[in-house]
Amino acid sequence: MRLLWFFIALVVLGPWLSEYGLKLASEALILGLYAMAFNLLFRQTGLLSFGQAAFFGLGAYTMALLVARGGWPFPATLPLAFLVSALGALVIGFLSIRLSRIYFTMLTLAFAQLLYAVAHKWYAFTGGDNGITDLRPPGIWGESLFYYYAVLFLFALGVFFLWALERSPFGYALRALRDNRARAEAVGINAFGHLLLAFVISGALSGLAGALQGALQRSVFPDYLFWTRSAEAILATILGGSGVFLGPAIGATVFLLLRVVVQANTEYWPFFLGTLLLLMVLFFPKGLGGLALEMARKWPKGERRGASGS
Amino acid sequence: MKGWFAPLLLALGLALAQSQQPIKIGALFTLSGNFAGYGKSGSQGAQLAAEEINARGGVLGRPIQLIVVDDQGNPDVGVREARRLILQEKVDFLFGIDSSSVSLAVAPLTDEYKIPLVVTHAATPNLTEQCRPYVFRTSNNARMDSWAAAALAATLPVKRWANIGPDYEFGRVSWQDFITRLKQLRPDVEVVSEQWPRFGSTDYASFITALTRARPEAVFSTLWAGDMVIFARQAKQFGFFNQVRYFMNPVGAALEVLGPLGKEAPEGLLVSARYWFLYPNTERNKAFVEAYRKRFGEYPSYNAEEAYAGLHMLARAIEKARSTQADAVKRAFEADGGLVYEAPEGRKWMRPEDHQVFEGLVWGYTKHTPDYPFAILERMRIVPATDTIYPTRCKR
Amino acid sequence: MDLGFYALQLLTGLAYASTLFLLSVGLSLIFGAMGIVNFAHGSFYMLGAYFLYAFTRGQADGFWGGLLLVLATGFVIGAFVERIFIRRVYARPEEYQILLTYALLLIIEDLVRFFFGTGYRAFPMPQAFAGPLFLFGTPFPSYYLFLIGLAAISALLLGLFLYRTRLGAWIRAATQDREMLEALGVNVPLLYTVVFGMGIALAALGGAALLPMQAATPGMAVDAVINAFIVVVIGGLASVWGALLGAVLIGLVQALGVLFLPEWAMVFPFALMALVLLLRPWGLLGRPPAVRT
Numbered sequence: 001m002r003l004l005w006f007f008i009a010l011v012v013l014g015p016w017l018s019e020y021g022l023k024l025a026s027e028a029l030i031l032g033l034y035a036m037a038f039n040l041l042f043r044q045t046g047l048l049s050f051g052q053a054a055f056f057g058l059g060a061y062t063m064a065l066l067v068a069r070g071g072w073p074f075p076a077t078l079p080l081a082f083l084v085s086a087l088g089a090l091v092i093g094f095l096s097i098r099l100s101r102i103y104f105t106m107l108t109l110a111f112a113q114l115l116y117a118v119a120h121k122w123y124a125f126t127g128g129d130n131g132i133t134d135l136r137p138p139g140i141w142g143e144s145l146f147y148y149y150a151v152l153f154l155f156a157l158g159v160f161f162l163w164a165l166e167r168s169p170f171g172y173a174l175r176a177l178r179d180n181r182a183r184a185e186a187v188g189i190n191a192f193g194h195l196l197l198a199f200v201i202s203g204a205l206s207g208l209a210g211a212l213q214g215a216l217q218r219s220v221f222p223d224y225l226f227w228t229r230s231a232e233a234i235l236a237t238i239l240g241g242s243g244v245f246l247g248p249a250i251g252a253t254v255f256l257l258l259r260v261v262v263q264a265n266t267e268y269w270p271f272f273l274g275t276l277l278l279l280m281v282l283f284f285p286k287g288l289g290g291l292a293l294e295m296a297r298k299w300p301k302g303e304r305r306g307a308s309g310s
Numbered sequence: 311m312k313g314w315f316a317p318l319l320l321a322l323g324l325a326l327a328q329s330q331q332p333i334k335i336g337a338l339f340t341l342s343g344n345f346a347g348y349g350k351s352g353s354q355g356a357q358l359a360a361e362e363i364n365a366r367g368g369v370l371g372r373p374i375q376l377i378v379v380d381d382q383g384n385p386d387v388g389v390r391e392a393r394r395l396i397l398q399e400k401v402d403f404l405f406g407i408d409s410s411s412v413s414l415a416v417a418p419l420t421d422e423y424k425i426p427l428v429v430t431h432a433a434t435p436n437l438t439e440q441c442r443p444y445v446f447r448t449s450n451n452a453r454m455d456s457w458a459a460a461a462l463a464a465t466l467p468v469k470r471w472a473n474i475g476p477d478y479e480f481g482r483v484s485w486q487d488f489i490t491r492l493k494q495l496r497p498d499v500e501v502v503s504e505q506w507p508r509f510g511s512t513d514y515a516s517f518i519t520a521l522t523r524a525r526p527e528a529v530f531s532t533l534w535a536g537d538m539v540i541f542a543r544q545a546k547q548f549g550f551f552n553q554v555r556y557f558m559n560p561v562g563a564a565l566e567v568l569g570p571l572g573k574e575a576p577e578g579l580l581v582s583a584r585y586w587f588l589y590p591n592t593e594r595n596k597a598f599v600e601a602y603r604k605r606f607g608e609y610p611s612y613n614a615e616e617a618y619a620g621l622h623m624l625a626r627a628i629e630k631a632r633s634t635q636a637d638a639v640k641r642a643f644e645a646d647g648g649l650v651y652e653a654p655e656g657r658k659w660m661r662p663e664d665h666q667v668f669e670g671l672v673w674g675y676t677k678h679t680p681d682y683p684f685a686i687l688e689r690m691r692i693v694p695a696t697d698t699i700y701p702t703r704c705k706r
Numbered sequence: 707m708d709l710g711f712y713a714l715q716l717l718t719g720l721a722y723a724s725t726l727f728l729l730s731v732g733l734s735l736i737f738g739a740m741g742i743v744n745f746a747h748g749s750f751y752m753l754g755a756y757f758l759y760a761f762t763r764g765q766a767d768g769f770w771g772g773l774l775l776v777l778a779t780g781f782v783i784g785a786f787v788e789r790i791f792i793r794r795v796y797a798r799p800e801e802y803q804i805l806l807t808y809a810l811l812l813i814i815e816d817l818v819r820f821f822f823g824t825g826y827r828a829f830p831m832p833q834a835f836a837g838p839l840f841l842f843g844t845p846f847p848s849y850y851l852f853l854i855g856l857a858a859i860s861a862l863l864l865g866l867f868l869y870r871t872r873l874g875a876w877i878r879a880a881t882q883d884r885e886m887l888e889a890l891g892v893n894v895p896l897l898y899t900v901v902f903g904m905g906i907a908l909a910a911l912g913g914a915a916l917l918p919m920q921a922a923t924p925g926m927a928v929d930a931v932i933n934a935f936i937v938v939v940i941g942g943l944a945s946v947w948g949a950l951l952g953a954v955l956i957g958l959v960q961a962l963g964v965l966f967l968p969e970w971a972m973v974f975p976f977a978l979m980a981l982v983l984l985l986r987p988w989g990l991l992g993r994p995p996a997v998r999t
Contacts, residue, residue: 018397018398019397020393020394020397020398023390023393023397024390027390042801048800048801095984098987099983099987100987101800102737102743102800102939102943103939103983103987103988103989103992106935106936106939106979106983107979107980107983107984109935110936110976110977110979110980110983111980113976114973114976114977114980117972117973117976120478120972121477121969121970121972121973123479123482128478128479128482129410129411129478129479130410130411130414130434130436130479131385131411131414131415133414133415133417133418133440134418135418136418136422213386217385217386217389217390217415218389218415218418218419218422219385219389219414219415219418221385221386221411221415223384223385223386223411227932231808234801234804234805235805235808238801238802238804238805242801260390260394263379263380263387263391264379264394267341267342267380268816268819268820269342269380270342270812270813270815270816271812271813271816271817271820273809273812274808274809274810274811274812274813274816275809275813276809277805277806277808277809277812278791278806278809278810278813280805281794281795281802281805281806281809282791282794282806285798285802341824342819342924343924343925344923344924344925344926345925346819346824346924347824347825347826350824477971477972504968505964505968506968506969506971506972507971507972508971508972509972510925510929512725512916512920512926512929513721513722513725513920513960515718515721515722515847515850515961516715516718516719516722516960516961516964517964517971518718519711519714519715519718519844520715520964520965520968522844523711535826536826536921536923536925539826539828539921540919540920540921543828543919543920543921544847544919544920547831547838547845547847547849547850547919548838548844548845548846548847549838549844549845566825566826569825570825570826570827570828570921571828572828572830573830574828574830574831
């Protein structure tokens with residue numbers, strides 16, 4: 001189906017991209033994974049987490065510390081980044097999930113900011129705001145084309161996992177909880193357990209994204225944990241449309257490209273970005289993904305519609 | 311006979327074209343957010359230097375093309391933009407950088423792509439202590455600032471010191487370097503209080519009262535930018551500056567700070583700023599200030615002069631190397647005991663081991679005069695470069 | 707002397723609390739009555755500061771007139787923004803509000819940068835507060851007492867407005883049950899415009915009132931909105947008294963915290979927020995949201 005063609009296209013695209021294009025594409029895929037992880041919570045459970053940066057950063061720092069202090073090879077750090085972020089999500093989720101809506105959002109924000117403060121102040125361990133640098137993986141992992149394929153592979157894994165999750169009984173349970181919590185619980189679905197598991201999965205995938213980003217950028221800084229990093233996941237998701245499965249990934253790509261292109265051409269990029277987002281919200285509420293789907297649906301019927309004049 | 315004419319013409323044409331091909335310099339400055347003023351100064355200084363260089367025929371006969379980019383003070387953006395400059399714009403050099411974290415994030419790229427980076431603002435000592443072959447800093451760093459401050463502080467008749475600084479690496483390390491060096495020079499000093507407001511705080515009242523309570527004789531601070539403007543106003547309202555004998559701030563004489571404070575700036579603050587436009591009273595400096603004022607309608611702040619001097623120094627190195635190739639420029643910077651350049655602020659000398667430039671630093675006491683709408687420095691004390699040369703772990 | 711010092715320290719905490727209150731109360735009002743999460747709140751606060759500077763051309767004697775003008779302008783701009791933009795996302799879920807108001811934040815921030823430039827704008831102390839008072843033998847800026855007074859009076863006036871006037875009663879009703887209000891024939895859209903305008907006016911007033919003690923900086927909007935959210939969440943959304951309580955708590959924690967734990971000043975607000983939310987999930991004075999099926 002469509003998903004498979006999408007990935008095949010990305011695979012074929014690889015050798016055609018320039019060095020810079022490969023870096024951008026890798027970054028877009030990483031941001032896409034991060035946004036899709038956020039959307040697992042947002043779309044399936046209705047939870048708006050403003051603390052995803054906590055897990056993104058945990059994964060990034062796990063990778064950075066293992067590589068820089070422990071001398072670990074980069075690929076080996078990825079499962080650990082995944083696990084550490086999952087653990088962080090377990091703790092933070094355990095404390096936050098019983099809160100509702102805006103309070104849940106704010107508590108996740110608070111925890112992320114606390115982690116940021118720790119990374120910032122624990123100078124001896126994390127390097128504070130000097131960060132941890134020189135994180136280019138040695139050997140083939142440091143090459144742009146290979147790294148792109150590695151990121152693409154992990155992105156595909158994550159996406160297929162989320163796709164399967166959505167169609168599983170677990171996914172149905174989550175949506176039931178989202179739509180009508182009382183009824184779902186009455187049927188015997190354990191709200192807390194389900195939500196916590198979703199939170200942990202989301203956190204773990206975010207951590208993986210963080211580790212990949214750190215190696216791509218060759219450095220990790222406390223700002224990986226800052227709330228603006230959480231906002232990126234949210235913005236990318238809404239831009240692409242949270243109702244469409246791949247919406248967050250599309251939104252992430254567009255968001256990244258926008259930032260790069262607009263920034264290259266004007267110093268007033270916040271104005272342009274803001275105006276674009278404004279137009280999106282007012283006129284394209286389903287996001288770009290939703291727009292694309294609608295157009296795809298209307299297109300074959302175009303001739304007939306034209307004839308009937310509507 | 312005409313067989314060789316066309317190829318010769320072609321070769322000449324190519325050589326001419328090559329010589330006309332500009333030397334591209336990608337400059338990263340913080341042009342948005344709270345520190346946009348500093349980035350603007352820096353980019354303006356660089357621009358003035360580029361124009362001057364091109365007016366006299368460029369470097370090695372080639373014009374300088376300056377491409378200025380906003381790094382937003384964000385390391386991720388900095389890395390992305392630096393990559394774009396290197397891979398898409400094909401710059402020969404990276405330049406500028408205000409934020410220390412951005413400079414540390416971009417530094418590994420110099421090794422990966424063999425593109426030299428000339429830093430003109432970012433002040434963390436760590437940058438040059440990493441001993442990278444293609445990273446150069448033509449402005450002074452925070453350690454030099456602290457050592458100069460300590461050299462001055464050692465001559466002051468006070469023993470009880472306190473600190474109020476922004477809670478991040480710059481504030482922390484500056485204080486550490488200062489107090490460690492001061493204790494070496496004056497073992498009798500004692501620390502009575504340390505205050506660490508969050509970087510970007512807008513309310514210092516609680517910190518000010520806590521600080522005053524400890525009754526320090528002198529206070530060291532590296533609050534800068536908006537933080538310093540706000541702190542100075544609030545502290546003045548508390549009569550804070552009347553209760554301490556000396557208030558030292560190595561970055562307090564920035565025009566970005568003294569400008570907004572205007573006539574409200576407290577007098578008698580002992581401040582420095584890496585460059586003060588009224589010192590030295592040389593033709594070179596006066597010409598620079600005049601040219602900058604004419605071009606941009608304002609006095610040059612330190613970041614403007616550092617960027618200006620940095621670009622000229624880079625041009626000097628390229629000329630000495632007779633090439634823009636990274637290793638040649640590196641050798642040019644290091645040769646003959648280290649490149650020397652006479653900047654408007656004075657003599658800049660680059661230490662070959664760590665590529666860090668050393669220069670004299672001017673300090674002074676703030677004073678209002680009718681000639682300027684902001685406070686200027688009087689009773690200036692010059693700390694010679696030799697007082698700020700700290701040992702480095704780099705070797706050549 | 708010692709007790710005097712602690713009293714003084716508490717006073718600085720209250721002064722800081724006053725600045726936070728003026729910043730946050732509008733946010734709480736808007737969320738309470740309209741359910742809107744106004745991410746752009748900090749940018750109106752920033753506009754208030756820059757507008758005061760612009761209206762008075764940086765001259766201290768224009769201060770009082772400038773404040774009133776900023777209040778009025780804030781109301782007009784708030785009403786305008788509500789009509790044109792905010793209105794469109796009422797029916798939509800919260801994330802669209804966040805996106806919309808975040809977009810407004812970006813736009814306003816850049817507009818300010820475009821018109822006012824990147825330099826910091828400082829405003830001279832108005833003549834009335836030029837000299838310090840002497841409390842417990844220490845100079846204390848009289849302007850801080852003015853701020854404390856301003857915050858107290860604002861809280862009082864707001865309280866009277868909400869509990870003693872019909873419009874206030876409608877607003878309070880809106881925080882509980884919007885549909886019922888409409889069913890009773892109240893012109894809810896107009897009410898929303900008024901509430902949003904009021905909230906923005908208060909934010910702008912906050913920004914302007916703080917100008918003599920701080921400075922107008924290009925990045926102040928983002929910093930402010932995070933602080934505002936922390937205050938409002940601690941106190942409980944939709945509660946004006948909650949905003950007051952939240953502001954006071956943060957102010958006091960900072961004032962006393964720097965005495966005993968100066969190393970951790972940057973952590974206090976978030977740690978406090980996390981603590982409150984763990985113990986009382988709806989903020990201290992907040993109400994649990996009505997259960998809807």
